[in-house]
Amino acid sequence: MSGQPRFVSPFYRPRCLAAAAPAGKAKLTHPGKAIMAGGIAGGIEICITFPTEYVKTQLQLDEKANPPKYRGISDCVKQTVNGHGVRGLYRGLSSLLYGSIPKAAVRFGVFEFISNKMRDENGKLSSTQGLLCGLGAGVAEAVVVVCPMETVKVKFIHDQSSANPKYKGFYHGVREIIRVEGLKGTYQGLTATVLKQGSNQAIRFYVMTSLRNWYKGDDPDKAINPLITGMFGAVAGAVSVFGNTPLDVIKTRMQGLEAKKYKSTLDCAVKIMKHEGPKAFYKGTVPRLGRVCMDVAIVFIIYEEVVKVLNNVWKTD
Numbered sequence: 001m002s003g004q005p006r007f008v009s010p011f012y013r014p015r016c017l018a019a020a021a022p023a024g025k026a027k028l029t030h031p032g033k034a035i036m037a038g039g040i041a042g043g044i045e046i047c048i049t050f051p052t053e054y055v056k057t058q059l060q061l062d063e064k065a066n067p068p069k070y071r072g073i074s075d076c077v078k079q080t081v082n083g084h085g086v087r088g089l090y091r092g093l094s095s096l097l098y099g100s101i102p103k104a105a106v107r108f109g110v111f112e113f114i115s116n117k118m119r120d121e122n123g124k125l126s127s128t129q130g131l132l133c134g135l136g137a138g139v140a141e142a143v144v145v146v147c148p149m150e151t152v153k154v155k156f157i158h159d160q161s162s163a164n165p166k167y168k169g170f171y172h173g174v175r176e177i178i179r180v181e182g183l184k185g186t187y188q189g190l191t192a193t194v195l196k197q198g199s200n201q202a203i204r205f206y207v208m209t210s211l212r213n214w215y216k217g218d219d220p221d222k223a224i225n226p227l228i229t230g231m232f233g234a235v236a237g238a239v240s241v242f243g244n245t246p247l248d249v250i251k252t253r254m255q256g257l258e259a260k261k262y263k264s265t266l267d268c269a270v271k272i273m274k275h276e277g278p279k280a281f282y283k284g285t286v287p288r289l290g291r292v293c294m295d296v297a298i299v300f301i302i303y304e305e306v307v308k309v310l311n312n313v314w315k316t317d
Helices: 031-061 073-084 086-090 093-118 127-160 170-181 190-216 226-255 265-276 278-282 285-313
Strands: none
Touching: 031 073, 031 086, 031 093, 031 127, 031 226, 031 285, 073 086, 093 127, 093 190, 093 285, 127 170, 127 190, 127 226, 190 226, 190 265, 226 265, 226 278, 226 285, 265 278
8 A cells, every 4th residue: 555665675776777787888889891991091101101111121121231322311212212213212112002001901800809808897808918909910911911012112122222123013013923922922021021020019009908908997988089099109119110110121132122031930030130230220211210209199099080080970889
C-alpha cells in the first residue's frame, strides 16, 4: 500500500549508476580511417620536403673514399641547380611519392590497429605501449613499402650523379633494376631498413604518446591545437634523427649503385667505420634533421585534421 514504507535491499543499485560509462573515455580511430588519413598526409608532406631529402642522400653517397664532390649543403644545392636546374632537386620525387602515400597509410593503419587492442578501458595508451605499437608499424611499413621504394629512390639519385645517367623515369628504372638484378634488386638493405624504420617509428610514437598524455592529463578527450601537434611532432622527429642516423647512413649505402661491395649490413657498418671513421655515421645529419622535424610535424598535423573530417562523414562507432 502507498502508506506503508517500502523495503529497499542493501544490494540494490540504481540502474543509471550501474550502466554509467567510464568518464572521459577517448574515442578510438578506425584503422580504415587511419589508412586514408595517413596516405593523404604522406603525399602532401613529401611534395613539401623532398629537396632536403635529395640533398641528404647526395651527401651520404658522396663518400670520403673518393674525392668529395660537394663541400656542403649549399654547394650540393648550387651544383645541382647549375647542372640540372631547380627540377634537379626533385629528381626521384616520383618514386618517393609513389612510396610515401602507401608508407604512411600502412604506418598509421597498423599503429591504430595495434593500439586499439592495447588501450585501457578509458582508451588511454601508455608511453611504452606507444613505443611497441610504433615498432610494429615501422616494421610493417619497412617490409611492405619502404625497402623497395627507397632502394629505387636511392638508385635514381645516385644514377643522376654518374657521368652517364641510364634511368629515363620511374617505370623504366624499375624495369631495368629488376631486369639486371632481379626482384631482390629492389630489396637491398632490408635488414638495415627494418632496423631503421622500426626504431624510427618506435621513437616517434613513444615521444608523441608521452607528450600527448602529458598535455591531456586526466582528460583523454582534451582537444590538441594543430600547432601543438606540430610542435610535438617536430620534437619526436628530432629525437628519432639523433637516435638512428647511423642506421639511415648504412641503409643508404646498402641501397646505392655500389651496394655490391658490401657483403651484409654488418659488413657495410664495419667498412664505413674502418675507412671513414665514426663521423661518417652522422653524415647528412643537418639536412636530415631539418627535413625530419618538418616531415613529422606536417604528417601528424595533416593526419589528425583529416581524421577529424573523416569522423564527421564516416561513422564507425
